[in-house]
Amino acid sequence: MSGDHGHKDSQVNSGSKASDSHKHKDKEHRHKDHKKDKEREKSKHSSNSQHREHSEKKHKDKEREKVKHSVDSSSDKHRDKPREDKERRKEDKIKSSHVDKPKKEKENGYANPPAVKSEPDEDNGFYPSPKHHKSSKREYDDEEFEYKPKKVKTENDKKSKKRKQEYDDDNEDEDIKPKKKIKDKRGADGKKSKKEEEEKWKWWEEERATDGSKWRFLEHKGPVFAPAYEPLPAKVRFDYDGKHMKLSPPAEEVATFFAKMLDHEYTTKEMFRKNFYKDWRREMTPEEKSKITDLNKCNFNDMSEYFKAQSEARKQMSKEEKQKNKEENEKVLQEYGFCVMDNHKERIGNFRIEPPGLFRGRGDHPKMGMLKRRIRPEDIIINCSKDSKHPKPPPGTRWKEVRHDNKVTWLVSWTENIQGSIKYIMLNPSSRIKGEKDWQKYETARRLKKCVDRLRSGYRDDWKSKEMRIRQRAVALYFIDKLALRAGNEKEEGETADTVGCCSLRVEHINLHSKMDDQEYVVEFDFLGKDSIRYYNKIPVEKRVFKNLQLFLENKQPEDDLFDRLNTSILNKHLQELMDGLTAKVFRTYNASITLQQQLKELTCPEDSLPAKILSYNRANRAVAILCNHQRAPPKTFEKSMQNLQTKIDEKQSQLSVARKQVKSAKADHKASHDDRSKKTVELKRKAVQRIEEQLMKLQMQATDREENKQIALGTSKLNYLDPRISVAWCKKYDITIEKIYNKTQREKFAWAIDMAELDYEF
DNA sequence: CTTATCACTTAGAATCTGATAT
DNA sequence: ATATCAGATTCTAAGTGATAAG
Numbered sequence: 001m002s003g004d005h006g007h008k009d010s011q012v013n014s015g016s017k018a019s020d021s022h023k024h025k026d027k028e029h030r031h032k033d034h035k036k037d038k039e040r041e042k043s044k045h046s047s048n049s050q051h052r053e054h055s056e057k058k059h060k061d062k063e064r065e066k067v068k069h070s071v072d073s074s075s076d077k078h079r080d081k082p083r084e085d086k087e088r089r090k091e092d093k094i095k096s097s098h099v100d101k102p103k104k105e106k107e108n109g110y111a112n113p114p115a116v117k118s119e120p121d122e123d124n125g126f127y128p129s130p131k132h133h134k135s136s137k138r139e140y141d142d143e144e145f146e147y148k149p150k151k152v153k154t155e156n157d158k159k160s161k162k163r164k165q166e167y168d169d170d171n172e173d174e175d176i177k178p179k180k181k182i183k184d185k186r187g188a189d190g191k192k193s194k195k196e197e198e199e200k201w202k203w204w205e206e207e208r209a210t211d212g213s214k215w216r217f218l219e220h221k222g223p224v225f226a227p228a229y230e231p232l233p234a235k236v237r238f239d240y241d242g243k244h245m246k247l248s249p250p251a252e253e254v255a256t257f258f259a260k261m262l263d264h265e266y267t268t269k270e271m272f273r274k275n276f277y278k279d280w281r282r283e284m285t286p287e288e289k290s291k292i293t294d295l296n297k298c299n300f301n302d303m304s305e306y307f308k309a310q311s312e313a314r315k316q317m318s319k320e321e322k323q324k325n326k327e328e329n330e331k332v333l334q335e336y337g338f339c340v341m342d343n344h345k346e347r348i349g350n351f352r353i354e355p356p357g358l359f360r361g362r363g364d365h366p367k368m369g370m371l372k373r374r375i376r377p378e379d380i381i382i383n384c385s386k387d388s389k390h391p392k393p394p395p396g397t398r399w400k401e402v403r404h405d406n407k408v409t410w411l412v413s414w415t416e417n418i419q420g421s422i423k424y425i426m427l428n429p430s431s432r433i434k435g436e437k438d439w440q441k442y443e444t445a446r447r448l449k450k451c452v453d454r455l456r457s458g459y460r461d462d463w464k465s466k467e468m469r470i471r472q473r474a475v476a477l478y479f480i481d482k483l484a485l486r487a488g489n490e491k492e493e494g495e496t497a498d499t500v501g502c503c504s505l506r507v508e509h510i511n512l513h514s515k516m517d518d519q520e521y522v523v524e525f526d527f528l529g530k531d532s533i534r535y536y537n538k539i540p541v542e543k544r545v546f547k548n549l550q551l552f553l554e555n556k557q558p559e560d561d562l563f564d565r566l567n568t569s570i571l572n573k574h575l576q577e578l579m580d581g582l583t584a585k586v587f588r589t590y591n592a593s594i595t596l597q598q599q600l601k602e603l604t605c606p607e608d609s610l611p612a613k614i615l616s617y618n619r620a621n622r623a624v625a626i627l628c629n630h631q632r633a634p635p636k637t638f639e640k641s642m643q644n645l646q647t648k649i650d651e652k653q654s655q656l657s658v659a660r661k662q663v664k665s666a667k668a669d670h671k672a673s674h675d676d677r678s679k680k681t682v683e684l685k686r687k688a689v690q691r692i693e694e695q696l697m698k699l700q701m702q703a704t705d706r707e708e709n710k711q712i713a714l715g716t717s718k719l720n721y722l723d724p725r726i727s728v729a730w731c732k733k734y735d736i737t738i739e740k741i742y743n744k745t746q747r748e749k750f751a752w753a754i755d756m757a758e759l760d761y762e763f
Numbered sequence: 764c765t766t767a768t769c770a771c772t773t774a775g776a777a778t779c780t781g782a783t784a785t
Numbered sequence: 786a787t788a789t790c791a792g793a794t795t796c797t798a799a800g801t802g803a804t805a806a807g
Contacts, residue, residue, distance in 0.1 A: 350797085354796080359798090362774090408770065408771090409771080416797095421768090422768085424770075434772095437772085496799075530798095530800055572803090585800095585802080715774090719774095771802090777797105783791100785788075785789090
């Protein structure tokens with residue numbers, strides 16, 4: 001498929017993920033009666049360790065001998081391990097400082113384990129990441145009361161020169177900001193200048209707080225509530241058992257939620273119907289309850305038709321009406337869509353409270369169809385600073401609470417009734433508070449890059465450990481690193497769909513094949529991950545991993561945990577010891593970003609046309625999306641849109657042949673007449689051919705891109721996993737405008753990267 | 764330790780919008 | 786002008802991981 005264009009990099013080529021396997025809708029896949037009750041779990045472990053005494057195979061015995069469960073061996077771990085690590089690291093450094101790595105070197109290759117370490121030895125990060133040094137993190141050296149944008153933090157020499165020009169204006173900044181803030185609400189002039197300044201605010205050139213506080217001043221208008229329910233016009237019918245029935249407003253409202261989803265597959269699902277019906281009944285009057293006893297006898301069709309007509313009517317609205325609507329929205333946005341945080345007006349991400357409706361859980365969710373209740377002001381907790389103008393609850397209501405907690409970033413929260421979890425209103429990704437965190441995330445991943453070889457040889461050693469828990473940890477980490485699996489927290493059973501990540505993999509999720517086709521030691525993964533997206537992959541592993549997996553599987557039932565002595569908390573604790581700030585998810589970020597960087601190097605030809613370069617970029621992006629298993633349902637209009645494109649290509653092709661003929665005849669003309677005029681015509685026609693060729697090329701690129709992208713979602717990795725500076729640098733290197741790869745929203749989110757990355761940026 | 768809670772990031776689908784084709 | 790479509794935007798569910806509580 002797409003990403004593999006002859007690169008030998010293991011992240012990209014690892015395994016053979018069936019690209020056609022996406023959503024797993026079948027129920028069989030999920031075992032319903034998987035009871036993970038703790039008692040059973042525990043007893044299993046103890047019996048496990050007993051069982052392990054009688055053996056079948058010789059080499060297994062040997063394996064077993066080496067591995068004792070931690071119960072008896074927790075104290076006999078190798079004491080000298082840390083020292084070893086240190087030594088190794090030193091050695092690596094020495095080597096690497098002399099061996100200049102060729103640019104091409106794969107940064108994360110497993111294929112050839114680190115004979116020579118290749119990381120550049122530039123340890124001092126060029127900006128002080130707060131996560132970096134825990135020690136300094138929580139001390140706040142400048143005084144609480146004054147928020148002064150200070151000069152840019154100490155920078156590494158090589159970077160500083162290019163940043164220098166930009167931060168000379170500290171003082172100016174400082175003066176402008178308060179003024180600007182006051183001016184805010186005023187007329188055109190104030191607004192305009194404010195806008196420009198705000199857009200240009202370079203928070204990344206300012207100091208970050210080093211205590212735990214997230215802000216010093218926060219003022220906002222509170223949330224926008226869902227519009228109140230408007231009862232249906234009398235003519236809209238609801239029929240029960242063939243007879244018209246007028247529902248009470250509360251029951252009717254919930255019925256409309258169902259009616260609006262009638263065309264959706266959800267409403268055919270047993271679980272959905274059951275949950276909906278149960279919650280619906282609770283909204284009914286006693287009479288309704290006694291009359292309505294069977295959901296199957298309910299006819300929502302007329303209601304459904306009514307809503308369809310409504311949305312149709314909305315589409316048919318006149319331009320003026322639409323315009324008016326738009327302005328209305330804009331007004332709400334201006335009023336509620338922004339807040340003031342530390343002297344800057346910032347965009348809020350989701351300022352509207354989620355309207356009531358039926359819960360749409362993904363995959364086989366036990367709660368799908370339940371009523372998501374309406375949120376009232378009394379449910380709302382407001383967070384803002386004490387000295388701000390507090391948001392007002394709607395007339396006649398009050399907030400649940402107003403608090404002033406600057407250790408958190410949210411402005412509004414409420415508790416949702418399906419899972420009992422808390423929902424938040426937070427800032428937009430373009431905000432300082434999100435941007436800083438994002439930047440920091442990539443810096444942590446870059447620190448991982450510097451020590452990943454050490455870590456890798458560490459976990460390889462651990463495959464041989466005497467302790468079961470350490471072996472499990474090491475194999476799990478190998479999967480997380482090599483396959484970019486998620487950590488896999490435990491989930492409460494019965495509350496959510498049955499999905500897993502690495503640490504929560506069960507025996508039934510893998511199959512071992514000591515021989516498969518022409519490969520040895522193949523592990524076949526088949527499980528549902530986040531959002532119930534299927535992960536299917538066959539991947540050859542090292543013999544030692546394979547043997548370990550066999551060991552982990554011994555005496556277990558399909559529904560038992562593969563890594564019974566491991567969970568995310570243990571794993572992350574371990575990772576934290578290996579590197580400050582390291583957690584399982586950092587590997588995903590690291591591997592995604594490093595893969596993009598490599599792929600871009602490999603796939604981009606400097607002499608390619610612009611569309612070809614864009615295709616290369618998308619292919620690099622796609623390689624990452626495949627690695628991270630970011631799938632999507634093929635768009636409903638996919639086939640059609642491919643056809644449309646093909647039609648265009650055909651057209652262009654015939655245009656091209658026409659144009660070519662014209663060149664020929666023009667040439668003939670010129671030969672005959674030899675005059676200037678005909679010569680000009682030849683040139684003109686040639687140009688036309690060239691232009692059409694280019695256009696054709698572009699269309700073909702587009703078609704290829706789209707085809708390859710049929711069920712792969714690029715957005716998630718682009719937005720969450722790829723260090724934007726890699727992309728910015730790539731654009732600069734090949735003289736491609738940033739707009740070609742980032743749309744407006746993305747440019748806003750990545751403003752920091754666009755501003756700071758130069759063409760030589762290395763992740 | 765285990766479990767619960769909280770805050771925050773990551774995720775695909777649904778919906779909207781505005782450009783382009785008819 | 787209107788319909789269609791693709792890309793942008795919104796929506797909110799579902800993860801991760803830190804920390805508090807038991």
